[in-house]
Amino acid sequence: MNASAGDLFGLPPEDRTSSRYTGYTRAHWEAAADGLLKAAWKWATPGGARLDLPGPPSHSGVRSDGLEGYARTFLAAGFRVAGAGGKDPNGLLERYADGLDAGTRTPGRDDAESWPLILDHHVQGQPMVESASVALGLRLTRPWLWDRLTSDVQDRAEQWLRGALRHVPAGNNWYLFPYTVAGFLESVGRGDAETARARERASELLEHWYRGDGWYADGDGRAFDHYNGWALHLYPLLDAHLARDEEESAHHGARLREHLESFSLMFGGDGAPLHFGRSLTYRFAASAGVGLGAVTGHTPLTPGASRRVVSGSLRYFLERGAVGNDGLLSLGWHGPHAATLQTYSGPASPYWASKAFVALLAPDGHPLWASPEEAAPSEGPDRVLSVPAAGFLVQSTGADGVVRLHNHGSDHVRPDEGESAADEDPHYARLAYSTVTGPTSAENTADNHLSVVVGGARSARRRIRPLGSGHGDGWGWAASWHLPVFPAGPSTVPGLRVESVTVARGRHELRVHRVLGAPDGARAELTGWATDPDGPARSLLRGLHGWEAPESVRAPQGTAFARRVTVPRLGAEVTGTAVLVALASLTADPQAALPDEAVDATVDGVVDRVEVAGDTVTVRWAEDGARTRIAFGRGAVTADHG
Numbered sequence: 001m002n003a004s005a006g007d008l009f010g011l012p013p014e015d016r017t018s019s020r021y022t023g024y025t026r027a028h029w030e031a032a033a034d035g036l037l038k039a040a041w042k043w044a045t046p047g048g049a050r051l052d053l054p055g056p057p058s059h060s061g062v063r064s065d066g067l068e069g070y071a072r073t074f075l076a077a078g079f080r081v082a083g084a085g086g087k088d089p090n091g092l093l094e095r096y097a098d099g100l101d102a103g104t105r106t107p108g109r110d111d112a113e114s115w116p117l118i119l120d121h122h123v124q125g126q127p128m129v130e131s132a133s134v135a136l137g138l139r140l141t142r143p144w145l146w147d148r149l150t151s152d153v154q155d156r157a158e159q160w161l162r163g164a165l166r167h168v169p170a171g172n173n174w175y176l177f178p179y180t181v182a183g184f185l186e187s188v189g190r191g192d193a194e195t196a197r198a199r200e201r202a203s204e205l206l207e208h209w210y211r212g213d214g215w216y217a218d219g220d221g222r223a224f225d226h227y228n229g230w231a232l233h234l235y236p237l238l239d240a241h242l243a244r245d246e247e248e249s250a251h252h253g254a255r256l257r258e259h260l261e262s263f264s265l266m267f268g269g270d271g272a273p274l275h276f277g278r279s280l281t282y283r284f285a286a287s288a289g290v291g292l293g294a295v296t297g298h299t300p301l302t303p304g305a306s307r308r309v310v311s312g313s314l315r316y317f318l319e320r321g322a323v324g325n326d327g328l329l330s331l332g333w334h335g336p337h338a339a340t341l342q343t344y345s346g347p348a349s350p351y352w353a354s355k356a357f358v359a360l361l362a363p364d365g366h367p368l369w370a371s372p373e374e375a376a377p378s379e380g381p382d383r384v385l386s387v388p389a390a391g392f393l394v395q396s397t398g399a400d401g402v403v404r405l406h407n408h409g410s411d412h413v414r415p416d417e418g419e420s421a422a423d424e425d426p427h428y429a430r431l432a433y434s435t436v437t438g439p440t441s442a443e444n445t446a447d448n449h450l451s452v453v454v455g456g457a458r459s460a461r462r463r464i465r466p467l468g469s470g471h472g473d474g475w476g477w478a479a480s481w482h483l484p485v486f487p488a489g490p491s492t493v494p495g496l497r498v499e500s501v502t503v504a505r506g507r508h509e510l511r512v513h514r515v516l517g518a519p520d521g522a523r524a525e526l527t528g529w530a531t532d533p534d535g536p537a538r539s540l541l542r543g544l545h546g547w548e549a550p551e552s553v554r555a556p557q558g559t560a561f562a563r564r565v566t567v568p569r570l571g572a573e574v575t576g577t578a579v580l581v582a583l584a585s586l587t588a589d590p591q592a593a594l595p596d597e598a599v600d601a602t603v604d605g606v607v608d609r610v611e612v613a614g615d616t617v618t619v620r621w622a623e624d625g626a627r628t629r630i631a632f633g634r635g636a637v638t639a640d641h642g
Contacts, residue, residue: 029314086144097148132235142188161181173219173232273435303367304373392405395476411429452525461484484496494517
């Protein structure tokens with residue numbers, strides 16, 4: 001059993017007067033940062049240039065991983081010291097200064113201290129990622145670190161950092177790494193045409209990737225995830241804030257404000273962010289955008305609600321085993337969890353969680369810390385919110401604080417990339433995600449998935465094409481279509497297409513699918529939420545039209561939330577065009593009663609009647625008699641409710 005974070009890090013006593021939801025104050029944040037840094041520095045090389053944390057290496061190798069340990073912890077140290085006005089009770093900056101000196105003496109040499117060179121992303125790219133953290137750490141702590149370095153060390157550091165300006169980033173948020181390096185160099189009087197061009201190029205791409213509603217795509221495709229908060233909003237707005245550039249702050253700040261209108265709802269009442277998208281081992285970095293909004297004033301949230309979200313997220317992970325008995329952040333979610341990881345994840349990767357400590361830039365006495373905590377957006381009345389730009393439908397229930405994300409727009413497939421079932425990513429491909437459940441592994445039955453089975457092969461969902469979304473008072477909908485692709489035999493079936501609609505109301509989800517062009521002998525399968533039969537979260541999946549009786553399927557590899565999970569599944573024989581309707585539900589409210597399956601294929605107490613006439617589905621809700629109508633057209637879907 002893991003030791004408590006309070007014991008490991010010496011957290012102060014809870015303050016339930018000012019922080020009635022979490023008990024955390026600014027002092028808890030400082031203690032958490034100090035504890036994480038103290039544990040990580042035990043693994044430093046003699047010169048302090050690398051923190052070689054224990055564990056299996058990433059595909060970039062141990063030298064790059066060691067640089068990652070230095071750079072990502074430097075972020076936490078930078079926020080910690082800058083937010084305290086330069087006070088450095090643990091002598092952190094001296095260590096980072098020594099490490100900078102040692103790492104840049106002979107870059108590229110294969111020894112215990114030298115940092116790897118920054119090259120193109122497909123050659124040796126990871127150091128480019130870390131260069132941004134080094135640059136940002138130096139910028140945050142300039143009066144107490146950079147300005148006290150000898151000119152020789154400054155010159156060597158600049159030369160190493162400029163590798164980020166001279167090599168090709170990956171085609172996504174990576175362009176913000178040279179942008180951040182250039183911003184630092186310009187801030188210390190070392191800017192030139194090279195730094196200006198790096199910033200111009202990143203700004204051009206950022207505008208190209210902006211899709212509206214406060215959301216950026218992470219590259220030229222349709223990848224919408226936590227990278228919005230911990231990268232695409234964080235770097236440009238923090239750069240403008242540190243530079244005191246009012247025009248750029250207003251531009252990027254307005255987008256962050258709009259982003260937080262929807263994103264702030266994506267934290268559960270227990271503090272958990274949505275388990276969705278890649279790099280989830282960064283954990284409480286998910287709250288970085290909320291913290292930055294409070295620091296800069298560009299947020300729709302009150303200071304008390306902002307603190308509730310950021311402190312709730314930090315506490316959520318500290319209490320659930322994210323930190324091992326050695327004080328180190330593990331690779332995983334709660335504790336270690338291999339299925340959460342990507343191949344680029346190494347022992348120090350979790351320390352991008354340091355970005356959450358941007359909240360410490362709000363000094364003691366700032367409204368973020370001085371105002372009493374208020375409820376998080378997910379702790380109020382039930383809400384349903386559509387985010388058309390991203391193709392999201394966000395559904396929260398106040399009784400249990402559970403947030404669900406219905407994904408009809410984010411797929412992490414590049415525009416130039418083909419669709420292959422072998423590349424299906426459980427963290428993007430599923431129909432829905434939540435704050436209390438995780439997706440099953442790629443080797444197990446997929447949760448929250450509509451597959452078509454042809455010749456014994458189950459289809460995957462790769463590229464997701466939105467078909468529309470909207471919301472009203474107490475309800476919302478989102479729709480998309482995808483081309484089923486298969487792992488065996490021909491990758492596609494001519495004419496086969498699946499259109500999917502989710503209607504959210506309360507804790508219930510109406511899931512409507514239209515399968516077109518199904519060959520003879522095909523079968524459709526729909527799965528629901530993967531939950532532990534003995535855990536607090538419970539799920540339901542019932543057929544309303546076209547589906548056979550449900551069954552329960554085991555997922556032996558479990559999820560990031562539970563080792564033992566089962567997945568409800570429906571099946572139906574389909575040929576040609578078929579319209580299928582089901583009701584799903586997920587709850588962690590112990591008082592909530594999940595209905596039993598009714599004889600007439602509706603669900604007692606929830607749905608009163610279902611009518612399917614051609615390509616139109618009409619559902620009458622039992623509670624209040626409201627009617628939901630979904631109409632499929634040629635490449636379009638409409639929905640209304642009343």
